[in-house]
Amino acid sequence: MCNITDKPLDKKFYYQPTLELAKALLGCLLIKETPNGITSGIIVETEAYMGPADRAAHSFNNRRTMRTEIMYGNPGHAYTYSMHTHCLLNVVSGKTDEPEAVLIRGVEPYTGQNLMASRRPKAKNERQWTNGPGKLTKALGITMADYGHPLTESPLWIMEGRKIEATQIVSGPRIGIDNTGEARDYPWRFWLKGNKYVSK
DNA sequence: GGCAAGATTCCCT
DNA sequence: GGGAATCTTGCCC
Numbered sequence: 001m002c003n004i005t006d007k008p009l010d011k012k013f014y015y016q017p018t019l020e021l022a023k024a025l026l027g028c029l030l031i032k033e034t035p036n037g038i039t040s041g042i043i044v045e046t047e048a049y050m051g052p053a054d055r056a057a058h059s060f061n062n063r064r065t066m067r068t069e070i071m072y073g074n075p076g077h078a079y080t081y082s083m084h085t086h087c088l089l090n091v092v093s094g095k096t097d098e099p100e101a102v103l104i105r106g107v108e109p110y111t112g113q114n115l116m117a118s119r120r121p122k123a124k125n126e127r128q129w130t131n132g133p134g135k136l137t138k139a140l141g142i143t144m145a146d147y148g149h150p151l152t153e154s155p156l157w158i159m160e161g162r163k164i165e166a167t168q169i170v171s172g173p174r175i176g177i178d179n180t181g182e183a184r185d186y187p188w189r190f191w192l193k194g195n196k197y198v199s200k
Numbered sequence: 201g202g203c204a205a206g207a208t209t210c211c212c213t
Numbered sequence: 214g215g216g217a218a219t220c221t222t223g224c225c226c
Contacts, residue, residue: 049207056207057207065222065223067222067223082220082222083208083209083220083221084209084218084220085208085210085219085220086208086209086220090207103207105207132208133207134208144220144221177207180207
């Protein structure tokens, strides 16, 4: 399928429209290097957050704070967000001053399974290592320290992975944003049909 | 400084 | 299915 020593995706990859990027990221390989070793997973589930017009987005109505600042810059950077006891990973998209992002909600383990297992002691099976946005960051060792990191460089990057046919991609409403009015129903969540590492 | 809320996960009344 | 866990951010409710 692919070799982990291959090159990261070029910066140009991130300059496509956010909804296109959310679909293009499916099948790509997300890689994280730590002192303990290297882990990677195939992206199987994403959600698009469409900036100022999207009530569910942190950058809704052009809200600009220390936390959302990275989304106003160039695409292709990591937007990590701390949620309760967990950390979530987004890929910044949209050009400068277009604060859009794609949330990574699920990956399929590819390399470093032993390390993932040790980082996810509560998981009862392999599937529970990475079938959720907070789980996959823990399994891969992604933390708030990765905020703003360019996804074209070590130690956290994305490269081409599995080829995905358009017919394998399914879309539907996003998850966990029930109190955001009409934005709740937008079909901006994308996943690979039948993949068991999809969160729901 | 303080407090409320949150794109979640885990465990149990 | 419901509530606790427990950290960061944002705004002063």
